[in-house]
Amino acid sequence: xxxxxIDGKAIAxxxxxxxxxxxxxxxxxxxQPKLVSLSVGDVAAAELYVRNQQRTAESAGVEFEAxxxxxxxxxxxLTGIIQGLNADPRVNGIIIxxxxxxxxxxxxxxxxxxxxxxVEGMHPASIGNIVYNDxxxxxxxxxxxxxxxxxxxxxIEGLNVTVIGHSEIVGKPxxxxxxxxxxxxxxxxxxxxxxAMHSRAADAVFxxxxxxxxxxxxxxxxxxxxxxxxxxxxxxxxxxDADYDSCKDVAGWITPVPGGVGPVTVxxxxxxxxxxxxxxxxHYRDAFARTDF
Amino acid sequence: xxxxxIDGKAIAxxxxxxxxxxxxxxxxxxxQPKLVSLSVGDVAAAELYVRNQQRTAESAGVEFEAxxxxxxxxxxxLTGIIQGLNADPRVNGIIIxxxxxxxxxxxxxxxxxxxxxxVEGMHPASIGNIVYNDxxxxxxxxxxxxxxxxxxxxxIEGLNVTVIGHSEIVGKPxxxxxxxxxxxxxxxxxxxxxxAMHSRAADAVFxxxxxxxxxxxxxxxxxxxxxxxxxxxxxxxxxxDADYDSCKDVAGWITPVPGGVGPVTVxxxxxxxxxxxxxxxxHYRDAFARTDF
Numbered sequence: 001x002x003x004x005x006i007d008g009k010a011i012a013x014x015x016x017x018x019x020x021x022x023x024x025x026x027x028x029x030x031x032q033p034k035l036v037s038l039s040v041g042d043v044a045a046a047e048l049y050v051r052n053q054q055r056t057a058e059s060a061g062v063e064f065e066a067x068x069x070x071x072x073x074x075x076x077x078l079t080g081i082i083q084g085l086n087a088d089p090r091v092n093g094i095i096i097x098x099x100x101x102x103x104x105x106x107x108x109x110x111x112x113x114x115x116x117x118x119v120e121g122m123h124p125a126s127i128g129n130i131v132y133n134d135x136x137x138x139x140x141x142x143x144x145x146x147x148x149x150x151x152x153x154x155x156i157e158g159l160n161v162t163v164i165g166h167s168e169i170v171g172k173p174x175x176x177x178x179x180x181x182x183x184x185x186x187x188x189x190x191x192x193x194x195x196a197m198h199s200r201a202a203d204a205v206f207x208x209x210x211x212x213x214x215x216x217x218x219x220x221x222x223x224x225x226x227x228x229x230x231x232x233x234x235x236x237x238x239x240x241d242a243d244y245d246s247c248k249d250v251a252g253w254i255t256p257v258p259g260g261v262g263p264v265t266v267x268x269x270x271x272x273x274x275x276x277x278x279x280x281x282x283h284y285r286d287a288f289a290r291t292d293f
Numbered sequence: 294x295x296x297x298x299i300d301g302k303a304i305a306x307x308x309x310x311x312x313x314x315x316x317x318x319x320x321x322x323x324x325q326p327k328l329v330s331l332s333v334g335d336v337a338a339a340e341l342y343v344r345n346q347q348r349t350a351e352s353a354g355v356e357f358e359a360x361x362x363x364x365x366x367x368x369x370x371l372t373g374i375i376q377g378l379n380a381d382p383r384v385n386g387i388i389i390x391x392x393x394x395x396x397x398x399x400x401x402x403x404x405x406x407x408x409x410x411x412v413e414g415m416h417p418a419s420i421g422n423i424v425y426n427d428x429x430x431x432x433x434x435x436x437x438x439x440x441x442x443x444x445x446x447x448x449i450e451g452l453n454v455t456v457i458g459h460s461e462i463v464g465k466p467x468x469x470x471x472x473x474x475x476x477x478x479x480x481x482x483x484x485x486x487x488x489a490m491h492s493r494a495a496d497a498v499f500x501x502x503x504x505x506x507x508x509x510x511x512x513x514x515x516x517x518x519x520x521x522x523x524x525x526x527x528x529x530x531x532x533x534d535a536d537y538d539s540c541k542d543v544a545g546w547i548t549p550v551p552g553g554v555g556p557v558t559v560x561x562x563x564x565x566x567x568x569x570x571x572x573x574x575x576h577y578r579d580a581f582a583r584t585d586f
Binding site: 123124125126127128129157158160166172175176179182183184185186187188189191192193198 | 416417418419420421422450451453459465468469472475476477478479480481482484485486491
């Protein structure tokens, strides 16, 4: 048996189409969605990613402005810049490109972005809302991975899912999104005694660790779905965390790397941009409506 | 074999002692911790709980003011009251007693409490911080349940834990907290195909559903720890979610109901009160220190 290869690009294209329609509607109302990307210092590492976001934004009808600041920009200066963008009604989403220079504490910096403009879904309030099952702006990668599972002919309610990797912005949010959909979720990580014991019992396996070949075919239940969120460079090639060849012989569905979760993640960023714009539009309207107190 | 009965009252007493010392230190600095409890309408249901909080607060050196507002108080009026308490430096924590009248949406109301005064740990930002493993003010019941596990002679790293119940303020935060401590966590709920399959594999079982007798001895791995968060009234008696008699013959440790998680939860509320006061004190100091920009 050989797994069905999940076409992330096709899923992303569908999402972009919906986003483009919503973006057009918002633009008609005077609320053209706009993202601002901030990178600090040498951006070589992020450049390719930013250009990719830019292209996707254009094809999704979302304005995109990429800003780069010199490495020596202070946290105070960047704080002022973020506060300015938070206050600017023409900017609907703020993306903070990583890596950042050592003198910029990533989390502190991300927390400065107003939750209504947190299109990357990194703010603690955004994460907390997932737990409350009220998905305002979710972390793009986690939401993308779960969206991919939703496209499969599987009933997620009661599904046994094992998530390998418990990072704050990928593994944990995936777990809570899946719980919200009714799955029974087990989260494994580097301290787990036997990952295979948990992965073999799972109808769907999500892996987001950053270790090529971490998940092999012997660790899977035949016919399961494998959603591979890892992105690793091996001998100049990009590969995921799953050993693709052995896994695709056992799994029922598997995401390729590249071409799986990646493109869907960028599409979700645009979906968040539109959602954020809508929330900001309503927020302004409420502000006017509530002159009663 | 018969399980060791976990003495929640003794654990709570230790926490209260620490809290009392910290509260005294804060009082010396002019920051006497103070909680304000808000109840709306008929409080019969909450009254016993409030009186219990009041007693615990006194024994922990925390000031406690219980306010009750008439059932017809509007959301707008209550919003104003919360905003006033948020702004008042003499108030360090706000407790919103449930149940609330139907015209007061609980979540909306809880979100009004400033995260720094959210001693119940209900604000999305508080929940999100748990995901970020940065426990500012955690939901009291969840933190209490995990604190109890910490008192046992068990290494939590790599421990297989099954959490039954995935509510936003108990089950899910417990899962997050345990992941942060290195446990491998599975979360079960009403849509889980076989809870027993997961509970039997667990070294520790947390149950927070609200169904008496949900967990029986046959569902447990011998020697495991059972932390029972359920509170149910059966024939005028208070019981948990675990079938105490059958479980205590199989488990290695078990929390009684009452006298287990309950008292520790109220103690954690006081611990949050002290922690919140500290954060507010530092927040004010930073505000003065940062005249540089």
